[in-house]
Amino acid sequence: MRILVLGAGALGGYFGGRLQQAGAEVAYLVRPRRRAQLARDGLVLESPFGHARLPARTLLAEEAAPGWDLVLLTCKAYDLGDAIAAIRPAVDARTAILPVLNGLSHIDRLKTEFGAGAVLGGLAKIQATMAADGTVRQLNDWRWLTFGELDGSMSPRVAALAALGAKAEGMVATAVPDILQRMWEKLTHLGTSAIGTVLLRANTGEIARSPGGVAFMHRVLERNAAIAAAKGHPMPDSFMAEFRALFADPKGGYATSMLRDLEAGGRIEADHILGFLLQAAREAGVPEEIHEAAFLHAKAYEQRREAGRLPRG
Numbered sequence: 001m002r003i004l005v006l007g008a009g010a011l012g013g014y015f016g017g018r019l020q021q022a023g024a025e026v027a028y029l030v031r032p033r034r035r036a037q038l039a040r041d042g043l044v045l046e047s048p049f050g051h052a053r054l055p056a057r058t059l060l061a062e063e064a065a066p067g068w069d070l071v072l073l074t075c076k077a078y079d080l081g082d083a084i085a086a087i088r089p090a091v092d093a094r095t096a097i098l099p100v101l102n103g104l105s106h107i108d109r110l111k112t113e114f115g116a117g118a119v120l121g122g123l124a125k126i127q128a129t130m131a132a133d134g135t136v137r138q139l140n141d142w143r144w145l146t147f148g149e150l151d152g153s154m155s156p157r158v159a160a161l162a163a164l165g166a167k168a169e170g171m172v173a174t175a176v177p178d179i180l181q182r183m184w185e186k187l188t189h190l191g192t193s194a195i196g197t198v199l200l201r202a203n204t205g206e207i208a209r210s211p212g213g214v215a216f217m218h219r220v221l222e223r224n225a226a227i228a229a230a231k232g233h234p235m236p237d238s239f240m241a242e243f244r245a246l247f248a249d250p251k252g253g254y255a256t257s258m259l260r261d262l263e264a265g266g267r268i269e270a271d272h273i274l275g276f277l278l279q280a281a282r283e284a285g286v287p288e289e290i291h292e293a294a295f296l297h298a299k300a301y302e303q304r305r306e307a308g309r310l311p312r313g
């Protein structure tokens with residue numbers, strides 16, 4: 001399978017590297033700074049499933065050309081417009097586009113840009129980060145890449161990707177017939193985690209050990225589940241039980257990529273995740289004041305970051 005990975009950051013580097021190890025022909029569509037890093041050091045993975053240093057073939061946007069079975073889209077939501085422009089010359093009639101971004105609204109945007117038939121649904125349950133030196137670090141044993149056709153069919157192309165993923169160490173690649181439901185479950189999970197960890201600037205264990213912390217996280221979870229249900233995607237009981245337990249665990253050390261980005265003084269996906277959920281809460285008639293506070297907190301952070309007034313680390 002010929003795979004073009006847009007971005008070689010945390011998720012692009014990790015899953016691209018694992019698929020490359022499994023035998024796929026992989027190239028990374030990157031910007032000049034990352035290209036230089038990859039040319040110098042290779043793609044460096046540090047992972048509980050084995051470290052690796054892989055040769056990485058890179059392309060810049062102006063070098064992109066057709067001939068790919070799959071584009072794995074791994075940018076942050078705030079880079080989606082540039083990423084769409086970068087992959088456009090690489091997409092032809094046979095190319096499937098698999099986005100792993102958190103959130104949901106990118107799916108409609110990609111359908112509008114490339115046609116509904118080109119776009120798969122996808123989500124990643126993983127905790128990974130890319131260090132300043134370009135090392136891609138997997139932070140725990142989460143390693144799930146889940147994807148599917150938006151119409152629910154089990155097509156040859158999703159079966160082929162699942163078969164390739166089955167050969168890869170350090171990842172579990174699963175094709176599912178209900179990817180939109182799974183994406184709503186991921187948004188309910190991530191949205192609750194992001195609202196809690198970003199608003200309170202703490203991981204789930206630190207929150208759970210604070211007075212009222214568990215009740216607060218459970219309230220956010222219930223509200224996000226109510227939003228998803230109003231959009232036609234009720235959360236299964238097993239999902240609610242799993243996440244109630246996770247948010248109640250005082251020993252948990254669970255944080256989000258949004259908190260990591262914010263603490264590093266980086267850009268965050270405030271509009272795409274928190275703004276989307278706030279709007280959805282309003283549409284669903286779900287009490288919105290916690291969503292409003294989380295979104296406002298993130299937007300005020302963006303103001304302060306843009307003004308160069310973040311504390312020096």
Ligand SMILES: NC(=O)C1=CN([C@@H]2O[C@H](COP(=O)(O)OP(=O)(O)OC[C@H]3O[C@@H](n4cnc5c(N)ncnc54)[C@H](OP(=O)(O)O)[C@@H]3O)[C@@H](O)[C@H]2O)C=CC1
Pocket residue numbers: 006007008009010011012029030031033034074075076077079082083084086100101102124125126127128129130257269
């Ligand atoms: N990290 C995690 O643990 C998880 C992340 N996610 C989601 O996955 C998505 C990706 O996150 P993550 O991998 O952490 O992000 P990163 O910031 O680590 O990686 C994104 C990469 O995309 C590259 N990129 C963006 N635009 C372009 C472009 N136009 N051309 C070439 N490269 C581009 C960036 O390159 P450059 O370095 O040049 O800016 C960057 O390296 C997000 O939506 C996130 O919410 C989901 C689950 C877990």
Ligand SMILES: CC(C)(CO)C(=O)C(=O)O
Pocket residue numbers: 102124125126127189190193255256257258
């Ligand atoms: C849900 C979670 C926390 C892990 O997959 C995530 O998506 C993120 O950190 O962005």
